[in-house]
Amino acid sequence: MVFESILNPIFDPLLRLPTLWAVIILSFLISVIITLVYKYTTDQNLMKDLKAEMKEFQKEIKELKQDPTKAMQVQKKSMQTNMKYMMHSMRSTLYSIIPIIIIFSWMTANFAYDPIIPGQEFTTTVLFEENADGMIELSVPEGMIVDGGLSKGVDSSDVKWVLSGVEGEYLLEYIFDGKKYTKDVLISTAHKYKNPIKKIKNSPIKMIKIDNTQKKLLNLFGWKLGWLGTYIIFSIIFSILVRKVIKVY
Structure with a gap:
């Protein structure tokens, strides 16, 4: 900002x-x-x-x-x-x-959004355009753990990974069709986070998301x-x- x-x-x-x-x-x-x-x-x-x-x-x-x-x-x-x-x-x-x-x-x-705290599992999602095909690989820096394989086949409109890590600011790398895409993520005990949504233009990838939970502050008669x-x-x-x-x- x-x-x-x-x-x-x-x-x-x-x-x-x-x-x-x-x-x-x-x-x-x-x-x-x-x-x-x-x-x-x-x-x-x-x-x-x-x-x-x-x-x-x-x-x-x-x-x-x-x-x-x-x-x-x-x-x-x-x-x-x-x-x-x-x-x-x-x-x-x-x-x-x-x-x-x-x-x-x-x-x-x-x-x-709620922040991602150290040790908390969270997901990152890549959304694709229709008819996208191939393999996508996630590369993570030291201090972050991926639950499952780093490489996944693109057989639907989105691909997800489950991650966790220690406190810090990270840059995730997504490799698809010979091109590299990045998304920053913040793991912190403070009430802070990075913008969870990154839109991609002119690419088979539409969007990369860090799936932070939306923050709810007030319960007004169930609303x-x-x-x-x-x-x-x-x-x-x-x-x-x-x-x-x-x-x-």
Whole structure:
């Protein structure tokens, strides 16, 4: 990630916490930042007036249920006011969108999967295009063990190996049809991992994967959520609370 060297010193302390708490803290911080940017990049007096105007229009529409023609006229005015409100809100979005995307990229790189710990068995999978044929060989560096043979026949859409190893960063090599492909893998006791998916272009090999387990942080009535779903829920809660506390319209 381009901004990893900048963000890691800032956010690395969060990796020492349980991931759920790290996501909750970031949800709160991002909600505060977005709300403050919104407050100081918009005319709050105007936003307050527009919001009050929209509420008044909604009240009128309810009172005009028996007169659809007038209700439609009021509805048009309400939509115009709502459009003004949205246009003024867009300015703050433009200021905050890029920093938020950068932070989201860091969260994806650190919270989406469980790490591979020393001694833990994991699989690496090579996915092939249709009609791929031949033998593929896996070459592993010292410190890593392969359960089974290194060479395997390509008789289906994918080939898997089961591996384990001591702590460290490794580069796996896959030899197929005279060409060498590589994929990095991290074995660590910390909450860190390498991007588990590597897509290959213009090759019989479509993709090389390290099969890290997707991290689930929250069980919501049987619905198991990863970092993004958890972030969305807490950010909505925090945004509502923060906006009320600092009186944002």
